Amino acid sequence: MSFRNINQQNAAIEAAAHEQAKRNTMAYAYQKYPTLLQCDANNRMIIELVERWAGTEVHPSPALFDSMLDENGKDALSMLAQQPVERSKEQIRAEILTLLASKSGGRDGKFDSYNLRSEEKRMASWSLDALRARLNEIKTKQPMAVEPVSTLKTFVAESRHGATRRKEKHK
Secondary structure, three states, X not given: OOOOOHHHHHHHHHHHHXXXXXXXXXXXXXXXXXXXXOOHHHHHHHHHHHHXXXXXXXXXXXXXXXXXXXXXXXXXXXXXXXOOHHHHHHHHHHHHHHHHEOOOOOOOOOEOHHHXXXXXXXXOOOOHHHHHHXXXXXXXXXXXXXXXXXXXXHHHHHHHHHHHHHHHHHO
8 A cells, every 4th residue: 555645654554553443342342241242233332332432532442441331331231232142152153054064965175964963062062252263263264265275375475475575674
């Protein structure tokens, strides 16, 4: 990305830092309150609640989220969509099994019905965080599995080369 001047570059850096602060705050909120439903509406409301309380010029943070809850407590949490942890676990397990299910009896590299039942039983005792991590892992790895190895090697080489150039540039 090229910038015309230092002000544009600084504005882009500040915007990226603000977006990262938002992501960190949302991740903290979902980890601290597992009954919160992970959805776009809750994402927006979590940030909006913090910004309403602390102001829009401040980066949202887990500490500000906690301070806002200390002051507003149940009122703030009641504005967020929630569901029981067990219901969230069921939904995530179902999504995982759908992603892993084979359309051709296991010949496409995915799970056949026997392995799916085994995976379902294995996941029955997992925590919500473990299920979310497994879902993210599957969503990340499946698109890579259909790419040719040469494409993946090129991607890795380019990312390493770019990192090397950035390090040399900052010396």
